[in-house]
Amino acid sequence: ETGVTQSPTHLIKTRGQQVTLRCSSQSGHNTVSWYQQALGQGPQFIFQYYREEENGRGNFPPRFSGLQFPNYSSELNVNALELDDSALYLCASSETGGGTKNIQYFGAGTRLSVL
Amino acid sequence: GQNIDQPTEMTATEGAIVQINCTYQTSGFNGLFWYQQHAGEAPTFLSYNVLDGLEEKGRFSSFLSRSKGYSYLLLKELQMKDSASYLCAGLPAGNKLTFGGGTRVLVKP
Numbered sequence: 351e352t353g354v355t356q357s358p359t360h361l362i363k364t365r366g367q368q369v370t371l372r373c374s375s376q377s378g379h380n381t382v383s384w385y386q387q388a389l390g391q392g393p394q395f396i397f398q399y400y401r402e403e404e405n406g407r408g409n410f411p412p413r414f415s416g417l418q419f420p421n422y423s424s425e426l427n428v429n430a431l432e433l434d435d436s437a438l439y440l441c442a443s444s445e446t447g448g449g450t451k452n453i454q455y456f457g458a459g460t461r462l463s464v465l
Numbered sequence: 466g467q468n469i470d471q472p473t474e475m476t477a478t479e480g481a482i483v484q485i486n487c488t489y490q491t492s493g494f495n496g497l498f499w500y501q502q503h504a505g506e507a508p509t510f511l512s513y514n515v516l517d518g519l520e521e522k523g524r525f526s527s528f529l530s531r532s533k534g535y536s537y538l539l540l541k542e543l544q545m546k547d548s549a550s551y552l553c554a555g556l557p558a559g560n561k562l563t564f565g566g567g568t569r570v571l572v573k574p
Contacts, residue, residue: 354507383561383562385562385564390566390567391566391567392552392564392565392567393508393552393562393564395561395562395563398561408561440508442562449515450513452495452513452556453498453510454498454562455510456500456508456509458506458507459507461505
């Protein structure tokens with residue numbers, strides 16, 4: 351059973367550019383959630399995907415968008431990058447349903463630096 | 466929504482016990498999670514409480530009181546490798562975790 355994998359591990363971009371981050375969910379998981387974690391803070395929910403549809407969104411502007419593919423992998427796209435977008439971007443996968451199916455398992459993250 | 470509050474930092478000695486408290490707003494509650502996160506790494510799942518009471522898992526235990534909006538994570542027989550941030554997260558409606566700011570635990574020899 352493979353865990354959650356994210357790519358790339360590190361990325362450097364300049365202000366105004368666009369970036370795409372990728373995530374492969376854990377085997378058997380059909381739900382992917384994306385989080386932004388600034389240094390020294392807890393992760394902040396960006397959005398969640400289930401069955402290729404957005405299933406809830408946090409307080410992030412529309413320039414943050416995503417996709418989920420039929421194999422449940424997912425992408426996070428950020429347009430018009432700003433300096434404050436510099437953070438660790440975490441992807442988490444889970445099953446659907448109650449109880450322990452709610453447990454989200456995280457990938458190692460992508461460290462994005464915007465200069 | 467849910468505000469998750471936990472202390473910023475705690476220090477303890479190797480072999481000792483540390484208790485990390487977490488409070489949350491009780492509206493729309495569907496469970497309380499604890500994750501461990503070493504610097505620069507992914508959060509790793511520690512525990513999930515949905516009913517009141519204590520859940521024990523080796524050296525780590527987690528407690529939940531839904532009526533009080535309160536949880537704690539208890540780390541026993543502290544080891545140097547336990548130095549990390551510990552994240553408390555609530556699960557409101559849906560499957561979207563709301564995290565606190567994390568508690569950085571420093572274990573000293």
